[in-house]
Amino acid sequence: MSTIRIPPALRAVVGAPEVEASGSTVGEALADLAKRYPTVRQQLYDDEGSLQKYVNVYLNQQDVQYLQRLETPAGPGDTIIILPAMAGGM
Amino acid sequence: MAPTFQDVFLQVKREIEAVSTREAVEMLLTSPGKGAALIDVRESNEWEEGHIPGAVHIPRSYLEERIETAVPDRSRPVILYCAAGVRSAFAAKTLKEMGYEHPISMDGGFGRWKDEGRAFVTPRVLNAEQLKRYSRHVLIPEVGEAGQLKLLDASVLLVGAGGLGSPAALYLAAAGVGTMGIVDSDVVDESNLQRQVLHTTDRVGTPKVDSAKATLSALNPHITVTPYNVRMRDDNIDDLLAPYDIVVDGGDNFDTRYLLNDACVRLGKPNVSASILSFDGQLTTFIPGESGCYRCVFPEPPPAGMAPSCGQSGVLGVLPGVMGTLQATEVLKLILGIGEPLVGRLLMFDALSMTFMELRLRRDPECPVCGHATMAAVENHREAVSV
Numbered sequence: 001m002s003t004i005r006i007p008p009a010l011r012a013v014v015g016a017p018e019v020e021a022s023g024s025t026v027g028e029a030l031a032d033l034a035k036r037y038p039t040v041r042q043q044l045y046d047d048e049g050s051l052q053k054y055v056n057v058y059l060n061q062q063d064v065q066y067l068q069r070l071e072t073p074a075g076p077g078d079t080i081i082i083l084p085a086m087a088g089g090m
Numbered sequence: 091m092a093p094t095f096q097d098v099f100l101q102v103k104r105e106i107e108a109v110s111t112r113e114a115v116e117m118l119l120t121s122p123g124k125g126a127a128l129i130d131v132r133e134s135n136e137w138e139e140g141h142i143p144g145a146v147h148i149p150r151s152y153l154e155e156r157i158e159t160a161v162p163d164r165s166r167p168v169i170l171y172c173a174a175g176v177r178s179a180f181a182a183k184t185l186k187e188m189g190y191e192h193p194i195s196m197d198g199g200f201g202r203w204k205d206e207g208r209a210f211v212t213p214r215v216l217n218a219e220q221l222k223r224y225s226r227h228v229l230i231p232e233v234g235e236a237g238q239l240k241l242l243d244a245s246v247l248l249v250g251a252g253g254l255g256s257p258a259a260l261y262l263a264a265a266g267v268g269t270m271g272i273v274d275s276d277v278v279d280e281s282n283l284q285r286q287v288l289h290t291t292d293r294v295g296t297p298k299v300d301s302a303k304a305t306l307s308a309l310n311p312h313i314t315v316t317p318y319n320v321r322m323r324d325d326n327i328d329d330l331l332a333p334y335d336i337v338v339d340g341g342d343n344f345d346t347r348y349l350l351n352d353a354c355v356r357l358g359k360p361n362v363s364a365s366i367l368s369f370d371g372q373l374t375t376f377i378p379g380e381s382g383c384y385r386c387v388f389p390e391p392p393p394a395g396m397a398p399s400c401g402q403s404g405v406l407g408v409l410p411g412v413m414g415t416l417q418a419t420e421v422l423k424l425i426l427g428i429g430e431p432l433v434g435r436l437l438m439f440d441a442l443s444m445t446f447m448e449l450r451l452r453r454d455p456e457c458p459v460c461g462h463a464t465m466a467a468v469e470n471h472r473e474a475v476s477v
Contacts, residue, residue: 005447008370009403017440043393054392061450083436083449085388086365086372088405090252090276090286090342 002074007084013039021080026059027070039052044082046047057082099176106182108195111203114169117194118144126167126192129153129160131181131202132200136173140210142203150177159231167192174199214239220312225267237426238266242313244425245269247334249322249350250275251298253410254340254364254417256288261418262338263306267425269314270306271334274298275321285407322346326351336424338417339363340410343392351376351384355460362420364413369406371413371439375420375431375449382453383460388434409441 004021005015014037021029030051039083044055051057057064058081064072074080093101109117117126130137130145130278137147148156150172161168168190178195185193196203204210216224216235220242227233227241239368244267248255251274264271276298278289286298293301299317306315318330327349331337337359341347347363352360355378363384364373376383423429436449455462 008367017443052392054388054390056387058449061448063450063452066452081447081449083387084367085344085392086367086370087344087347087391088342088366089250089254089340089364089410090282 001076002078002080004029004033005079005081007082009084009087010037010040010043010082013037020080024073024075025070026057026064026074026080029074030070030082031059031090054085056085057081058083099179101177102183103284106179106186106193108175108179108182108197109169110197111206111258112206114171114194114196115208117167117169126169126194127161127422128170129157129170129181130200131170131172131177136200138202138213138215140204140212142171142200143209143211145171150181153181154188157185157188157190161190164188164190165192167194169194169196171196171203172199174201179409211358213414220266223310223312227265232428233426237428240425240427241266241422242268244336245271245334246336246421247271247273247331248337248338248340249273249346250287250340250342251288251302252282252340253285253366253405254414255302255338256286257414258338258340258418258421259288259302259306260309261415262309262421263265263313263315265418265422266310267313267421269316269334271316271318271330272299272302273318273320273322273330274302275319285405285410287411322349324349328357331357331359334359336363336421338421340414340417348385348391352459354378355465360424362417362424365416366405366410368403368439369409371409371416371441373413373416373420373431373432373437373439375424377431377433378460379465381433382451383457385459386454386457387451389454389457406441412439412441 001020001022003018011017023029023032024040030056034045044052059067059072059074060079074084118128128142128145130141130147131150131153133149146160148160162357167183170181172178175195175197178199182193182195216238217347223239227238228235235456246262246267248259251272278293278296278298278301282289289301297319299319303315303317320326324351331353337354339347339350339361359380361376420431423431434451436451458464
């Protein structure tokens with residue numbers, strides 16, 4: 001189990017800023033989240049089941065593309081952050 | 091009989107080392123910057139009329155308090171000078187008592203230095219009004235008069251006079267950033283007033299940049315504020331950015347963010363970039379050549395559903411206040427050259443839990459805008475057109 005930090009745009013759907021997710025890798029945790037929340041799956045994954053290119057995923061402080069991507073191990077004490085691009089400033 | 095000044099002075103001269111102006115020059119030219127330190131112990135008004143290039147100013151009355159910051163290494167030779175060689179002799183004795191191994195008084199002082207036709211500089215200083223207005227800055231050792239002069243000489247362009255732009259502009263104007271530009275093609279709307287603190291109710295309907303200029307000029311009439319009532323586009327962005335040292339991104343849509351990002355990389359302008367939504371804020375500082383850029387982090391924009399605007403999802407009014415003020419903080423640090431700007435770091439703020447989190451941002455070597463191959467091409471082009 002690890003913790004996933006939910007981006008602001010999806011918090012209403014998920015109902016919390018952070019949730020626990022099962023799995024031993026980043027990819028498994030995200031898949032668990034997507035399974036529980038169809039809207040999240042729709043926003044984050046494409047039709048082929050791959051994470052959309054605009055989705056940045058961090059494990060603790062590091063972008064997982066510089067670690068082992070979705071195979072990066074994640075467990076208790078780890079926080080997976082789905083980094084949202086936000087445009088607002090006005 | 092009690093010793094007279096002459097007695098005391100002669101005694102001090104016997105105890106300290108002294109050099110001539112010529113010997114001082116030789117010592118200073120040997121490994122410049124790393125060899126002997128040069129301290130001017132005269133009063134401020136004397137310093138302002140001219141001093142030896144490279145000298146650090148510590149008036150005699152502040153010597154004990156400030157010397158350790160100026161010269162932390164007690165084994166380093168310290169040449170002290172005053173107007174004629176009297177105060178510097180006493181200063182050398184003080185440093186000796188403080189454990190400095192080589193304090194040296196320059197015989198004849200600045201008076202002899204000038205008489206011999208040696209080079210000196212007359213510093214720029216703050217005038218009386220500036221000293222009063224910025225006194226709280228001048229008191230901070232990391233800012234001082236020199237730092238305040240840097241702020242007055244700096245130029246900052248704010249893209250957006252809204253939620254982020256308002257606090258950023260207010261604090262930069264208050265700090266005395268001498269030249270500010272503000273770009274926004276919008277007019278003030280009543281719904282802005284919940285957070286866009288540059289504007290007022292009586293200015294609803296007026297161009298935001300004019301409203302901004304009115305507020306900022308009232309706060310600090312001594313700086314220049316140029317309003318640009320235009321939409322930033324491909325065909326005007328380079329001209330808009332050119333006169334400014336630093337850019338503050340307070341825009342509200344992805345098109346502007348990408349456009350601005352690409353131009354900042356192309357022109358080599360630091361970009362202090364923040365964004366907000368509901369209760370969350372993000373902030374980072376992009377410095378071309380040092381950090382990545384916006385596209386390294388977000389190569390392409392998300393669909394609208396994943397990135398609603400503040401107009402769609404709302405925003406806690408004070409949230410851009412927090413983030414915009416943090417943007418101004420980053421700008422001031424860049425201008426003053428102090429602290430650690432958020433280069434390569436993304437600061438994320440959650441107002442509800444009142445927590446800050448930091449993510450590491452890396453430069454993508456394959457980035458189409460700032461990747462190594464692209465930057466090399468930009469450099470080659472710049473060199474080619476400058477010939």
